[in-house]
Amino acid sequence: MTATVVGQLRTDHSGVRPVGADGPGWRVVAEQECRDLWVGGRGPLLLFAFSVLLSGVTYLGATNQVLNFLEQREAVNLTLQIAVAVGVLVTLVVSADAVSGERERGTLESLLLTPVSRRGIVMGKLVAALSLWFAAFLVSVPYVWVLGRGVSIVAQALLLGLLVGTLLAVALAALGLLISAVSNSNKVSVSVSLFLLLALFAPTQLPTGLPQGWFGDVLGRLNPVGAAMHYNTAVLVNGHGWTQDLSYLVSPLLTAVLAGGILVAATPRIVRLNGGVSER
Amino acid sequence: MRPLSVIAGLFLALMTPFGMAAAAAAASAEPATAPSSPVLVAPGLVEVTFDQSRVDTILGDRFTLRSRIGNTGAAPTDRLIAHLNVASLTSDVYVDPEDWSSSRSDDVATLDPGRSTSVSWDIQAVNAGSFDVYVVLLPNGASSAGTGPLVVSPPVHVSVAGRQTLTAGGALPVVIVIPVLIGLAAATAWYRRRAA
Numbered sequence: 432m433t434a435t436v437v438g439q440l441r442t443d444h445s446g447v448r449p450v451g452a453d454g455p456g457w458r459v460v461a462e463q464e465c466r467d468l469w470v471g472g473r474g475p476l477l478l479f480a481f482s483v484l485l486s487g488v489t490y491l492g493a494t495n496q497v498l499n500f501l502e503q504r505e506a507v508n509l510t511l512q513i514a515v516a517v518g519v520l521v522t523l524v525v526s527a528d529a530v531s532g533e534r535e536r537g538t539l540e541s542l543l544l545t546p547v548s549r550r551g552i553v554m555g556k557l558v559a560a561l562s563l564w565f566a567a568f569l570v571s572v573p574y575v576w577v578l579g580r581g582v583s584i585v586a587q588a589l590l591l592g593l594l595v596g597t598l599l600a601v602a603l604a605a606l607g608l609l610i611s612a613v614s615n616s617n618k619v620s621v622s623v624s625l626f627l628l629l630a631l632f633a634p635t636q637l638p639t640g641l642p643q644g645w646f647g648d649v650l651g652r653l654n655p656v657g658a659a660m661h662y663n664t665a666v667l668v669n670g671h672g673w674t675q676d677l678s679y680l681v682s683p684l685l686t687a688v689l690a691g692g693i694l695v696a697a698t699p700r701i702v703r704l705n706g707g708v709s710e711r
Numbered sequence: 712m713r714p715l716s717v718i719a720g721l722f723l724a725l726m727t728p729f730g731m732a733a734a735a736a737a738a739s740a741e742p743a744t745a746p747s748s749p750v751l752v753a754p755g756l757v758e759v760t761f762d763q764s765r766v767d768t769i770l771g772d773r774f775t776l777r778s779r780i781g782n783t784g785a786a787p788t789d790r791l792i793a794h795l796n797v798a799s800l801t802s803d804v805y806v807d808p809e810d811w812s813s814s815r816s817d818d819v820a821t822l823d824p825g826r827s828t829s830v831s832w833d834i835q836a837v838n839a840g841s842f843d844v845y846v847v848l849l850p851n852g853a854s855s856a857g858t859g860p861l862v863v864s865p866p867v868h869v870s871v872a873g874r875q876t877l878t879a880g881g882a883l884p885v886v887i888v889i890p891v892l893i894g895l896a897a898a899t900a901w902y903r904r905r906a907a
Contacts, residue, residue, distance in 0.1 A: 469900070470904070472900045472901045472904055475897030476901075478897070479893045479897045482890040482893045486886040489882050489885065489886055490882055490886045492882075493882035570889065576885075577886075580881075
């Protein structure tokens with residue numbers, strides 16, 4: 432994608448409007464990254480795998496007698512949680528490849544030579560990674576609808592999934608870009624990002640409803656993924672109001688703001704030809 | 712994991728007869744304990760009632776029952792435990808009360824004469840059929856724990872209608888069409904890329 436971006440940016444640069452500023456620069460990078468992701472075939476392939484997974488979960492949910500035994504809200508919540516989890520996972524994978532992948536393929540140098548600031552490059556890549564989350568969310572809409580029709584929770588579930596999922600996607604995409612920028616190799620970046628995601632998701636699989644101490648409660652609230660999933664369940668299954676458990680969204684919000692802030696502040700220093708945290 | 716569970720199962724199977732025999736011996740050795748004299752919780756002195764007497768609902772739905780515990784006697788009550796129970800009124804339906812409510816016991820502090828308190832119970836109807844839900848009050852003070860008689864609420868009759876919430880037939884078109892459409896789009900993108 433780098434060659435095309437360089438070409439585009441040079442054309443724009445010779446025109447009326449300079450491209451050095453972050454505004455148009457990040458947009459050009461985002462457009463080209465999205466084209467690379469979606470026309471290049473990686474996005475549709477990931478989305479296809481995502482839809483096959485959701486199809487399996489939805490079919491099992493619709494035929495499983497144990498799930499039928501439970502309330503329809505729980506089936507909707509299960510599908511929505513998987514949609515958010517896997518949608519965020521693919522976003523993280525794409526963002527973890529963003530800088531270290533370019534570096535490894537030897538295309539980062541020419542990208543850095545374009546008149547786009549490093550912040551613009553990273554913002555463009557962030558937007559492209561988030562496009563995958565929004566596409567994954569769109570794919571999950573019919574599955575949530577088919578499980579939730581008949582009870583008036585489809586619109587609520589979709590709005591909740593969009594808001595909470597976008598918050599998580601921004602937070603983890605920013606973290607993925609940070610990891611990608613400081614990693615020595617693409618393999619390290621993707622491995623660390625996947626490990627981070629698994630570590631954040633593991634506590635959500637612990638049995639719920641059991642009494643836990645204050646420390647467990649604090650840990651649950653600190654984990655942005657666990658807290659976001661808890662919020663979804665509280666609103667969708669337990670019928671709580673949107674504001675009743677709002678404190679659970681503090682952790683995902685803080686992660687998004689902190690990771691995004693650090694990414695914006697540190698990008699000029701960490702997006703370099705050589706990876707790693709120390710200067711060589 | 713499997714060998715461990717097999718060993719644990721064998722161990723339990725071997726030890727259970729010993730445990731039962733020991734319990735039976737202990738029961739026969741101990742004198743029968745008569746109910747002790749303090750009647751801090753007794754029908755007439757403490758009462759527990761529900762805010763409704765009947766609930767008609769559908770399988771899977773959740774509802775909340777509120778019970779009011781009042782001290783109608785002349786002396787303060789001891790500490791109590793309010794315990795919720797669910798009983799099936801038909802022999803063909805097995806009830807596991809834990810499935811109906813994840814929190815079935817609640818501590819009730821000492822109540823002065825004439826005072827009352829309320830306890831809410833979040834319940835999910837997980838079986839279809841006819842059921843009675845009731846609360847029993849158990850003494851839980853230092854001297855009263857383990858004594859009786861117990862105070863029981865009037866039952867709330869719960870009638871649960873069955874339903875099939877999800878059908879494979881309804882989900883099948885979405886489950887098949889969406890991956891096929893996305894797969895076709897991905898294949899087209901791949902083919903065009905190769906052709907270019």
